[in-house]
Amino acid sequence: MLSTRDLVLCALFAALLGGLGMAPPIPLGFLPVPVTAQTLGVMLAGTILGAKRGGIAALLFVMLVAAGLPLLAGGRGGIGVLMGPTGGFVLSWPVAAFVTGWLAERFATNANPIRLFAVSVVGGILVVYAGGIPWLSLVAGLPIEKALFGSLAFVPGDLIKAGVAAVAASGVRRAGILPIHA
Amino acid sequence: MIELRSITHAYGERPVLHDLSLRLTERRIAILGGNGSGKSTLARLLNGLILPTAGTVAVDGLDTRSDGRAVRQRVGFVFQNPDTQIVYPTVEEDLAFGLKARKLPKDEIARRVAGALERYGLDRYRHQPAHQMSGGEKQLLAIAGVLVLEPAYVIFDEPTTLLDLRNRRKVIELLRGLPQTVIVVTHDLDMVRDFDRALVLEDGRVVADGPPAETVPAYIERLG
Amino acid sequence: MLGLYLHRESPVHRLPAGAKLGGLLLVTVAVLALPGAWGALTAGLIGAAVLVAARLPAGRVLAELRAPVVMLTLLFGFQALLAGGGWEETAVAVARFAALILLATLVTLTTRVMDMVDLFERLFGLLRPVGVNPAKMALMLALTIRFIPLLGEQVREVRMAQRARGVERNIAALFVPLLVKILTMADDLTAALEARGYDPADAGTKNSTQR
Structure with missing residues (x-):
């Protein structure tokens, strides 16, 4: 059963995803496209809150996007965006946060940034692409290997985000504020 | 009456209150003390938000440990930062929150919310998102959200610290007019001059206790 | 928070959120079940009808649609260039989804966020x-x-x-x-x-x- 604190944490991380969408994208020097930090928030929801609460946090966020709040980067939102070609990448976030958290609860329970990076890559990149690419292929009438190929352009940015998420989660763990099983 | 019997409280290894026994019977009580003196912890013990490591706290005979819910119905708590206690997106919904948690009938909730909107001058913000209000208005809403529950005691944790002078005066006036027993944790010495009693806390111990005319100068001297 | 909702006095706006979301679901399933070109045509016609009935400015609605449409068009052009043949099929698939995205956007533009949130809460009741x-x-x-x-x-x-x-x-x-x-x-x-x-x-x- 979710305690009051669990409810609050889920809501605050969902709100963090929204807050990250409102902030201007962060320039990453050597990458041509600035990245938005929202998938980074998804990874952090998983590693810091764990599977259940992280998944709920991302679910709350996706529901509010569906309800018509312009919370995705660039002020986008609504059911149309979720049904659009890139919708699968967003709809997969609750599963992504859950998987990241599930893995973190098993394989990355301390402040080791390499383990945190690995679970962020699997949960926050592989799961998101596994949801987003077939969707893109379906909506855009694109053969799946082409959809996959097109998405590869985003892999370097996503790897950096996983790295940042790992370092940040490790920092929070070292500060000892919230152990994952709290 | 709120009674503390041999309260000791520690966060992990770090002790914050040492063997404290108090009977709080006056209508206006101030708790003074520097940062880390234990005054916020003491305030949170009074309505069972935290439970003491040792000893008991009783509100009108109800133990905070075994009758937590009944105690919280009796004792309202206003926090320093209104941003973290306004929980609903709009003013009206937020005022209704505590009443709903208490499962009051719908018409009773509507009646009390309408009364609070009027009494605290929040009527024109009714449907407004809380995040668009100024700091002073937010604090007013946070206080109203507690008073609408009609508690017999109200505890304020540094209610004026984040306010400008005009809003500070507003909150002080509001406190003066309250029919309830009021316990205020504060650094704001002007506010407490006409109180019935002021306690001074230092390193988790009461070092001065009495009418503010005596304890406030003692406190100032200790701050040195 | 007002969200993307665009207020107008219209029968579409007055429809309950559940009816609109249910309708969208039904139309989507129906359109995907129909043969491509017919599906695209059906969805497009329904979309146009709802747009007119909702009294929304077409420019604003199309602005909401710009990002997905630009992306779909780019992907489609890319496809047609590379693949050569079979582009008609892709064109139909893209048109079909563009029309469905239009419909979904119309639901969002005509439904208040809080009405949608209330609907979700009622749906959660079913999961009790x-x-x-x-x-x-x-x-x-x-x-x-x-x-x-x-x-x-x-x-x-x-x-x-x-x-x-x-x-x-x-x-x-x-x-x-x-x-x-x-x-x-x-x-x-x-x-x-x-x-x-x-x-x-x-x-x-x-x-x-x-x-």
Whole structure:
């Protein structure tokens, strides 16, 4: 059963995803496209809150996007965006946060940034692409290997985000504020 | 009456209150003390938000440990930062929150919310998102959200610290007019001059206790 | 928060959120079941009819659609260039989805956020047998809406503080203080909810006599 604190944490991380969408994208020097930090928030929801609460946090966020709040980067939102070609990448976030958290609860329970990076890559990149690419292929009438190929352009940015998420989660763990099983 | 019997409280290894026994019977009580003196912890013990490591706290005979819910119905708590206690997106919904948690009938909730909107001058913000209000208005809403529950005691944790002078005066006036027993944790010495009693806390111990005319100068001297 | 909702006096706006969302679902399934070209045509016609009935400015609606349409067109052009043959099929598939996205956008533009949130809460009621507590979901949704602007501010504030210290490029340095802030905020907020009498044990149960 979710305690009051669990409810609050889920809501605050969902709100963090929204807050990250409102902030201007962060320039990453050597990458041509600035990245938005929202998938980074998804990874952090998983590693810091764990599977259940992280998944709920991302679910709350996706529901509010569906309800018509312009919370995705660039002020986008609504059911149309979720049904659009890139919708699968967003709809997969609750599963992504859950998987990241599930893995973190098993394989990355301390402040080791390499383990945190690995679970962020699997949960926050592989799961998101596994949801987003077939969707893109379906909506855009694109053969799946082409959809996959097109998405590869985003892999370097996503790897950096996983790295940042790992370092940040490790920092929070070292500060000892919230152990994952709290 | 709120009674503390041999309260000791520690966060992990770090002790914050040492063997404290108090009977709080006056209508206006101030708790003074520097940062880390234990005054916020003491305030949170009074309505069972935290439970003491040792000893008991009783509100009108109800133990905070075994009758937590009944105690919280009796004792309202206003926090320093209104941003973290306004929980609903709009003013009206937020005022209704505590009443709903208490499962009051719908018409009773509507009646009390309408009364609070009027009494605290929040009527024109009714449907407004809380995040668009100024700091002073937010604090007013946070206080109203507690008073609408009609508690017999109200505890304020540094209610004026984040306010400008005009809003500070507003909150002080509001406190003066309250029919309830009021316990205020504060650094704001002007506010407490006409109180019935002021306690001074230092390193988790009461070092001065009495009418503010005596304890406030003692406190100032200790701050040195 | 107003969201993307665009107010007009129209029968479409007055329809309950559930009817609109249910309708969208039905049309989507039907359109995907129809042969491609017919599906695209059906969805397009329904979309145009709803657009007119809702009295929405076409320009504004199309602006909402620009991003997906540009992307679909680019992908489609890319496809046609590379693949050569078979582009008609792709064109139909793209048109079909563009029309469905139009319909979905129309639902969003004509439905207030809170009406949609209320609908979700009622739908969660159906999940009660599998352990979902609709009252808790409702509270979390409200808390999220309340705290989005605040966290947007926090993100900006922490970024400014980092810039002031000249470490803007170190993004991890942005997130640690932000997360620490959120976790302390969680403590305060939990205390505030409980101080106002919230008890998760009886959320969603009427006239609970527990404890």
